Amino acid sequence: MKQELETILEKDVNKADGYMTPQMRHKESISILRVLLWALVVVYTFMLPHLFVIYNAIVKHFSAAIPGKIAITIIIVMGVVFFIAVLALKKDIKALTLLIPCTIIVWIFISLEPNPNKYIHIPEYVVMSWILFEALSLDYKGKGIFCLVFICAASLGIVDEMMQGILPNRQYGWRDMIMNSAATVIGIFTLVGLRTTPAGGWTWIGCLKQYKKALGIIVFGAAGAALMCVSLFNVIAHDGTFEGVYPGWLLGWSGLFVVTGSVVILFPRHFYMPDRTANDTGSNPSDQVVTARLWILCPLVILIIMHSLVVLTVVKGLAFL
Numbered sequence: 001m002k003q004e005l006e007t008i009l010e011k012d013v014n015k016a017d018g019y020m021t022p023q024m025r026h027k028e029s030i031s032i033l034r035v036l037l038w039a040l041v042v043v044y045t046f047m048l049p050h051l052f053v054i055y056n057a058i059v060k061h062f063s064a065a066i067p068g069k070i071a072i073t074i075i076i077v078m079g080v081v082f083f084i085a086v087l088a089l090k091k092d093i094k095a096l097t098l099l100i101p102c103t104i105i106v107w108i109f110i111s112l113e114p115n116p117n118k119y120i121h122i123p124e125y126v127v128m129s130w131i132l133f134e135a136l137s138l139d140y141k142g143k144g145i146f147c148l149v150f151i152c153a154a155s156l157g158i159v160d161e162m163m164q165g166i167l168p169n170r171q172y173g174w175r176d177m178i179m180n181s182a183a184t185v186i187g188i189f190t191l192v193g194l195r196t197t198p199a200g201g202w203t204w205i206g207c208l209k210q211y212k213k214a215l216g217i218i219v220f221g222a223a224g225a226a227l228m229c230v231s232l233f234n235v236i237a238h239d240g241t242f243e244g245v246y247p248g249w250l251l252g253w254s255g256l257f258v259v260t261g262s263v264v265i266l267f268p269r270h271f272y273m274p275d276r277t278a279n280d281t282g283s284n285p286s287d288q289v290v291t292a293r294l295w296i297l298c299p300l301v302i303l304i305i306m307h308s309l310v311v312l313t314v315v316k317g318l319a320f321l
Contacts, residue, residue: 030138037135044131045156048124049163052170055117068116074123075106082190095193102186109179121176122183128153129187133195140294141287142200146188148295153184155302158229162309165232165240165320172232172320200287207292214264214296221261221303224253228310232320240319251314254307261304265297 055067079099086095106122113119132149140148157180165172208215231246238245313320 048160071119098189098193121179125180125183126187129184139290140198142204154181204288204291207288221257235320240321242314258307
């Protein structure tokens with residue numbers, strides 16, 4: 001107890017003197033990095049639908065075939081960089097075998113997708129998975145981070161398609177959603193080969209038992225999002241018109257979820273378990289709490305964005321194609 005009081009007094013003195021210990025500087029740098037990485041995720045997500053401007057510029061100055069060739073070139077370069085990185089970082093040579101499933105996924109989609117300009121989705125969502133991993137790994141402790149990366153990236157791929165449905169000369173399509181998800185898998189394979197996963201086990205799952213209300217709201221939002229994604233294709237079939245086509249009860253579902261989901265974020269103490277909750281595993285309980293919260297907050301925020309996009313589209317009377 002005496003030692004803890006001395007530590008607290010020492011920190012107070014350091015703050016009063018404007019002096020920062022190496023530990024304090026490290027925490028501050030991590031906090032800044034955390035903000036920058038999550039800001040990058042947001043900017044990158046909302047930038048992707050607007051890359052069509054670059055596509056139009058390339059087509060205008062060169063030809064319609066060039067964007068597809070650029071995408072293939074980027075994919076090949078990524079594969080070469082991964083190969084070199086494995087050797088340079090002296091990783092297990094078995095990591096190179098991860099190129100096999102990556103190549104198979106790319107080959108399947110190149111074979112099935114007649115439009116080569118769609119291939120750009122592959123490098124786009126490989127990069128998305130990388131950025132998400134870096135952002136999550138700052139706080140994530142334990143196993144399962146790649147599962148969360150996939151869920152977040154695939155969900156943001158749906159957000160991307162929804163934004164394209166609102167923008168002129170863009171389209172909402174299920175093929176692109178599948179390609180985004182498959183590209184995320186490729187990104188995860190490369191991360192498995194190059195990055196070290198956070199230490200720890202699956203003890204954070206036990207913490208989720210204390211989040212029953214929040215989990216229930218997420219399930220409510222995910223179910224609505226699934227129905228919403230299907231119903232949007234019906235809107236497209238009717239020339240992008242919501243009136244008389246999109247179910248009113250489903251729109252109400254979205255509105256209700258946006259409100260309840262926002263309440264979870266704004267009033268976390270009513271939905272999150274306290275940090276003092278411990279476990280018998282010997283691991284830092286606060287680490288497990290933070291990891292569990294990432295599994296709550298990340299999907300929740302993305303679902304709120306999905307539902308909000310539909311509500312705003314209807315309110316503003318925009319066409320969805």
